[in-house]
Amino acid sequence: MSAQTDRPRILVTRKLTEAAEQRLATRFDVQFNASDTPMSAEALTQAMRDFDALVPTVSDRITGEMLRTEGRRVRMIANVGVGFSNIDVATAQELGVAVSNTPDVLTDATADIALLLILASTRRAYAAEKTLRDGAWTGFSVVDGLGTSIQGKVLGIIGMGRIGQATAKRAAAGFGMEVVFYNRSDPGALSFPARRLDSIDAVMQAADVVSVHVPGGGAAPLVTAEHIAQMKPSAHLVNTARGDSIDQAALVAALQSGRIAGAGLDVFADEPHVPEALRAMDTVTLLPHVGSATQEVRTAMGLLAADNLEAFFAGRDLPCRVA
Numbered sequence: 001m002s003a004q005t006d007r008p009r010i011l012v013t014r015k016l017t018e019a020a021e022q023r024l025a026t027r028f029d030v031q032f033n034a035s036d037t038p039m040s041a042e043a044l045t046q047a048m049r050d051f052d053a054l055v056p057t058v059s060d061r062i063t064g065e066m067l068r069t070e071g072r073r074v075r076m077i078a079n080v081g082v083g084f085s086n087i088d089v090a091t092a093q094e095l096g097v098a099v100s101n102t103p104d105v106l107t108d109a110t111a112d113i114a115l116l117l118i119l120a121s122t123r124r125a126y127a128a129e130k131t132l133r134d135g136a137w138t139g140f141s142v143v144d145g146l147g148t149s150i151q152g153k154v155l156g157i158i159g160m161g162r163i164g165q166a167t168a169k170r171a172a173a174g175f176g177m178e179v180v181f182y183n184r185s186d187p188g189a190l191s192f193p194a195r196r197l198d199s200i201d202a203v204m205q206a207a208d209v210v211s212v213h214v215p216g217g218g219a220a221p222l223v224t225a226e227h228i229a230q231m232k233p234s235a236h237l238v239n240t241a242r243g244d245s246i247d248q249a250a251l252v253a254a255l256q257s258g259r260i261a262g263a264g265l266d267v268f269a270d271e272p273h274v275p276e277a278l279r280a281m282d283t284v285t286l287l288p289h290v291g292s293a294t295q296e297v298r299t300a301m302g303l304l305a306a307d308n309l310e311a312f313f314a315g316r317d318l319p320c321r322v323a
């Protein structure tokens with residue numbers, strides 16, 4: 001426990017980059033989680049009573065029950081992440097607890113990882129690397145390990161927000177892909193050619209690669225088993241958004257039966273649990289939720305969380321308020 005000061009008491013639930021931790025330490029009476037392991041629900045509930053603000057991240061579930069804790073002192077939650085499906089934002093709003101996130105600074109890094117997964121899946125990079133690492137490579141072959149080219153193929157974007165647009169732009173401008181997309185509302189003028197389709201089904205049917213960019217946290221996955229069943233047998237599915245945005249069990253079944261050709265996944269329904277069935281398939285490229293994981297971006301996210309906190313305690317508008 002830190003010494004008593006009149007600066008706001010802040011709990012940072014996971015380790016941040018040094019620059020971000022230093023900035024927070026200069027402005028707040030801050031407690032860091034040096035072990036960098038996820039805190040228990042009990043510890044987070046207790047923190048509601050002990051701190052003025054929390055700085056959680058996507059691995060912390062901040063429930064309505066926690067927010068309703070008797071004697072709650074927390075008035076502000078500065079999430080380190082653009083996604084905030086880990087927080088019961090509706091309850092926070094109802095109780096007048098401010099919530100902020102960290103958009104924009106991670107858009108390019110996450111789009112880069114989407115492209116990495118699109119390429120890895122279509123070029124069968126994991127299977128090829130595994131052959132080599134297993135010592136099973138017998139030398140160059142004209143016909144072994146063939147993937148498919150993405151030039152001229154159709155990329156289907158589900159969710160044309162900031163990261164969806166950055167992914168589509170890279171795919172169109174850098175790799176000659178034709179872009180179709182589904183977005184609930186009109187995203188306005190785009191800086192690359194793209195065709196808006198009127199349903200997820202239409203995108204699933206048209207796409208050679210589907211890339212998912214919708215927030216999770218809904219009562220049910222937006223991309224359902226029925227949607228996955230519409231995909232071409234040669235198609236690949238990439239998800240860098242949230243694991244619960246798609247029906248993971250249906251995806252596993254489609255991959256196992258060869259109903260679709262491959263997948264590239266950076267996010268999972270119940271992280272850090274990754275189904276054994278997924279880990280066993282060499283048609284799937286798996287990453288441990290690293291979409292925004294660069295030194296620069298993780299620092300920018302921490303600093304943006306600090307900006308939000310500073311604005312809140314100074315009585316200014318939050319740069320990125322979500323509740």
Ligand code: DGY
Nearest residue numbers: 058080081082083292
């Ligand atoms: C986010 O920001 O929501 C990512 O999932 C973690 O960086």
